[in-house]
Amino acid sequence: MKVLIADDDQISRMITKAAVEQSGHECLVAVDGDQAWELFKLHRPEAVVTDLMMPGLNGLDLCRSIRGAEDDSYTYVILVTSHGSRDDVLAGMEAGADDYVTKPLDPFNLRIRLLAAQRITSLHADLARYRSALSEQARRDPLTKLHNRLKLTEDLGELHSRGYLGNYCLAMVDVDNFKSYNDLYGHQAGDSALVSIAATLAGEVRESDGVYRFGGEEFLLVLRGQTPEGAGVVMERVRSAVHSLQIEHSGDPDGVLTISAGLAAYTDEHRAGIEELLKEADLALYAAKASGRNRVRVASSLTTE
Incomplete structure (x- = not known):
């Protein structure tokens, strides 16, 4: 799975990157929200782990941008908050996040959430393939296999x-x-x-x-x-x-x-x-x-x- 990390704090980035790579995933790293958005458009990662507060696009804006750009694919977004307040978590979920973790980051908690991300994105990929196959089937004549x-x-x-x-x-x-x-x-x-x-x-x-x-x-x-x-x-x-x-x-x-x-x-x-x-x-x-x-x-x- 390709995972994008977006965090302006170097230590947090290092901890997150290590946890992602130890889970066997490919890692992309951005130092702010604007760079994260450019990397997202270029690589279309399956999962994004983003800090809530950072320069450029903040975590909420990045979530909204990702959800607005999706078509048949799905990106699992994990929001990282400094204190895990209810308001922050609720705002993150309303912006399109799927889950959250709090700082200081616990690598074990992140690895558990990445397992869930892998399952969810795999299911979405399967659904996209099924939709594509059904769409094609609806446009084919079953006897001659020509388009209808x-x-x-x-x-x-x-x-x-x-x-x-x-x-x-x-x-x-x-x-x-x-x-x-x-x-x-x-x-x-x-x-x-x-x-x-x-x-x-x-x-x-x-x-x-x-x-x-x-x-x-x-x-x-x-x-x-x-x-x-x-x-x-x-x-x-x-x-x-x-x-x-x-x-x-x-x-x-x-x-x-x-x-x-x-x-x-x-x-x-x-x-x-x-x-x-x-x-x-x-x-x-x-x-x-x-x-x-x-x-x-x-x-x-x-x-x-």
Whole structure:
């Protein structure tokens, strides 16, 4: 465990440092509250042992600063007081301290509190990992392992909230005649086909692009930095790769599962909102379906026809 000591008294620092190191922990030392705060931001220690009264930030202000800076991590704060008055202890706890010890410091008492600190911070680290895993799970489609619509909404919202100035394209993708495939081969085969197609979509685009399961047999791709022409080339490659899987489908004119795609573009000339772009991509997909399936259509080309 990494422990930060903040104390303006040299003897107290030496005693505290010895107790921390004898407990097997890594030690950082600050001679005042301002230095302690800088060391905290740089190293993010699991525990802080801070004097109540010292130059710069005092112990209470340091506690408040630490609590205000925490996100998924947790720092266990032990306040050191000169006389352990009830008012000092209460003020420390209200400022965010977890425990306190009094001067002159008893190394045994500090080591006991560091054991508690290690247990508490370990539990918080476990909880942070669980929260992260649950958050990721909530944003993944359980079948295909692609990101889902929740993640898509967040990513597109972030893209637009940052005032993104570059081009990007949305590609709405649908598996052709998938209902008849499920009817002929069963839902288990249908699920297996979706997994294969999802892996192909993800494998044919760049890591910076996004691939999402939009729902059912529909997928959506976010192609960053692409013009409609460039995105069209990408999607033709994707369409061809899915066709090359040769997933047999006797109910399709091609004899295999294929995909159709509709493209919409966010460009300097077309600063459309998210909903408008999704609608344009959907209309382009409908046009691809209506013109024979197993093809890619671009929304901007529909207005010129």
